[in-house]
Amino acid sequence: MQAYSxxxxxxxxxxxxxxxxxxxxxxxxxxxxxxxxxxxxxxxICEFCFHSTYKNKCIMCGERDPKHSAHYCRECIILQKHREGCPIYT
Incomplete structure (x- = not known):
């Protein structure tokens, strides 16, 4: 059984x-x-998440100097996940 995060x-x-x-x-x-x-x-993303954690970092792994813009996949767009506010997990 996997631990709940x-x-x-x-x-x-x-x-x-x-x-x-x-x-x-x-x-x-x-x-x-x-x-x-x-x-x-x-x-x-919101300004708080950008300035506090993800300025010049990958939002998934934290690697420095990311080069690609993040996008929502087709399924998440259909489920309207892009309308729920800042998606960053805290």
């Missing part, structure tokens, strides 16, 4: 700051962690 989403109002991903994480959706090759909506 008590994490929750930030859900603050996101701004125009794009979440960034490194090379190894760039093919995955941040929300569901599934591999995705269709990118249509940028993943935006």
């Amino acid at each position: 008590a994490t929750s989403r930030c859900n603050r109002i996101h701004t125009s700051i794009k979440g960034m991903l490194c090379d190894k994480c760039s093919v995955r959706c941040y929300v569901c962690k599934e591999n995705t090759h269709i990118h249509s909506i940028d993943l935006l």
